[in-house]
Amino acid sequence: MLLPMAPTDSLFLLGESREHPMHVGGLALFTPPDGAFAADVREMFETALAGDRVATLFRRRARRSVTSLGQWGWDTLADHQVDLGHHVRRDALPRPGGMDELMALVSRLHGTLLDRSRPLWEMHLIEGLADGRYAVYTKIHHALADGASAMNLLAGSLSADPHRRHMRAPWQPTPQLAAVPAPPEPMPPMAPAPGLGVTTALDLAGTAVRAGRTVAGEVAGLVPAAINTLDRAARGTGGTLSLTAPHTLLNGPIGGARQVAARSFPLERIRLLAKHADATVNDIVLAMSAGTLRGYLHARNALPADPLIAMVPVSLRPTAQPEDTVSGGAGNRVGVLMCNLATHLPDPGHRLETIRDCMREGKAALREMSPAQVLAMSALGAAPLGMEMLLGRRGPLRPPFNVVISNVAGPRTPLYWNGARLDALYPLSIPTTGQALNITCTSNDDQIVFGLTGCRRTLPDLNPMLGHLDTELDTLERAVGL
């Protein structure tokens, strides 16, 4: 039986091409428990692979047929119809097995299309890290799950208890009530980190639609609203969306190959900096990104005279004033701010001030908007995809913004899988025509990770950006006198 697919989900299938894969990804790093090795973690995955049960979501296959009038829908396969050996794969790193080798592998894995004749996911178990850790790269089509849902799926198979064993693998279903029910497992929620921002831009497509259903009960109504909003942004008229973005090398057509990179920073260092600058943690994230983009473009003689504009998704809590945080759950009110990154200013302190003021004004404006107005703006969350659908493959002459900078809230407490500690969770997103770079951050209790996903043709090497991120944090600290 073909279950219906939400129209916005099917957009991710319709809009996909070999140059524009539409899957999100996540790279998890696990430290084996004391006295154990990466090979033991692998052994536990092998044991799980011998099982024959697969969670419903991972059995769902996208299909369209004559009887569905060509509309995409979901088939749910039986357990035995899922070829687990196709979906869960073993990979290894060439020597020396460092982060360079890991990122090179994940870049390539993130650039290939999923097999549409099967459920739209892959999980890669990666051995050969010289530091003794074990890596798992997961790839899920955006039609099946958005970035936040994918993170929740993974976190849902982890435990806060480092001593728990015999845990299910992420693709396995939650055990049914057995003869002797297991004690309930307290699961740390994927709560928003206070003072942080945002969700992935593409998540907003789904979230906005779910919100849209609640508010207007009508999905189709979104499209005219989105066009109107885009149009205003493109013409440079009207409120918080009126900033116009310059053309940069980030805003052209893209190829199919990907390049990914990630860097972690101690959250405490960023918190301290935010406090001294009378800013939020998210303002610091934006300022670090701004300095990085400025440095990268400047080194290539490609820095435009006008400041770059970032699209920054923020949440709007129904209970109180807007926080700049989103956990991506259904029913959240989410909004989008266009932030002036002040890349034309050479002084990092001045850039931070501009960004802080721009975000403050934007949030104040959002507070004054009606739910319908916010919704229209939220529809921009689907813009990297939506723009292409609306404005054609080459994008508008002037992009409405230059880069998406977003954040998926990560787990707040240490999590474990069969005793192996989840050390880091790097989010990988979707570059599209006109948006060759995506910056997605995740935070947990003690660190914040910058995940960069780029088109390899536009950005053949992301390592200089990581270097700029390092430098920029140092520079900002000096600028506020730390």
Add this chain to the structure above:
Amino acid sequence: MLLPMAPTDSLFLLGESREHPMHVGGLALFTPPDGAFAADVREMFETALAGDRVATLFRRRARRSVTSLGQWGWDTLADHQVDLGHHVRRDALPRPGGMDELMALVSRLHGTLLDRSRPLWEMHLIEGLADGRYAVYTKIHHALADGASAMNLLAGSLSADPHRRHMRAPWQPTPQLAAVPAPPEPMPPMAPAPGLGVTTALDLAGTAVRAGRTVAGEVAGLVPAAINTLDRAARGTGGTLSLTAPHTLLNGPIGGARQVAARSFPLERIRLLAKHADATVNDIVLAMSAGTLRGYLHARNALPADPLIAMVPVSLRPTAQPEDTVSGGAGNRVGVLMCNLATHLPDPGHRLETIRDCMREGKAALREMSPAQVLAMSALGAAPLGMEMLLGRRGPLRPPFNVVISNVAGPRTPLYWNGARLDALYPLSIPTTGQALNITCTSNDDQIVFGLTGCRRTLPDLNPMLGHLDTELDTLERAVGL
């Protein structure tokens, strides 16, 4: 400047989709020189990667534009425009690093699409083989090179001299005349192995067209001829092409994932068997394949009552009577035989007799045909692709044949790259709609390799076929009293 692309080459771009990648591949295994290790072979490739020269063929990018009226053509990039780090990649095998792990990796690599915004090739340097060897998997789009040309490209960068060093990598250009010219390197030709057969079916597309240009000076003339031939085959009327093939599980739609497997046999063993059976080596190859297909289908309750039909490309030497061998060079006359595999007969000896007689009759008939008639038949060489273009994605109700069994002549003498000996060269081909399995063999002076390339959904596990190949050779030997 856009150079024109041969219409038949552009067919491989036009006919390509995510379920039907149109690249050929080859897996080479190298044994390091005495006293050296796989890491040393890797080191030599790394050194080559540091070079900035790229051979012309590997700088060619497919492109179509408004000015070319939407026709595909070739751009030739400058050396520095080729992102070698994208094309030449380092991979590693998970433990235990056996042939299972290697084939699993190569199956996956063979199933992903090439990036069309770049020259259409990839080379994967694979470490981690437990037996100390080093593997190189090469993937080239069929629009750029057919299987035989790809093998020639590789062999052209090897040497018969195990002591030679400082050799160029396969993607590097042949050195220009230097101030002190190097002594000419005697290069063993990719000569046809006497008594063996055939080339890859898809090679014939190009070869037939080149022959067609010579004979008729008109490429377009091929298409009506091909339709006529196909039509006769489908209706079951007329000469050597009149066999009708039953429907089997091999002849339906396919998915995008691939499964590859390979097995080597001592050529001497097969030669002896052929001699005792008054047959050719190629007859034995066909009989082994026939028994394998019978066993595989029988075990799945899927053996049709009618015998399976194989399409077998053979060469027609202009100098003498047809040999069942093709080296794939331009200007060769190539023909195609439809061989009754006698899979309905339980006795392996009877199957071999039927195959031998069928091939004899076919070759006799080919000898009597005019060049134009042979050419029309040769056009069938493009059938796995051509049929789809002519008859639609689902193929005809009854396939004109069930499987393509072909051979690319390999190097006749041991070859070396910087002292590392080329141990084996496994050919990987292109399954298509209606042809979920391809059997391509290569032979050298002392062994013959069966390379199986299948659709992973149709054939989730090829290992049983390898087992059947082993059994079948034993059984045939017993049948002739060896």
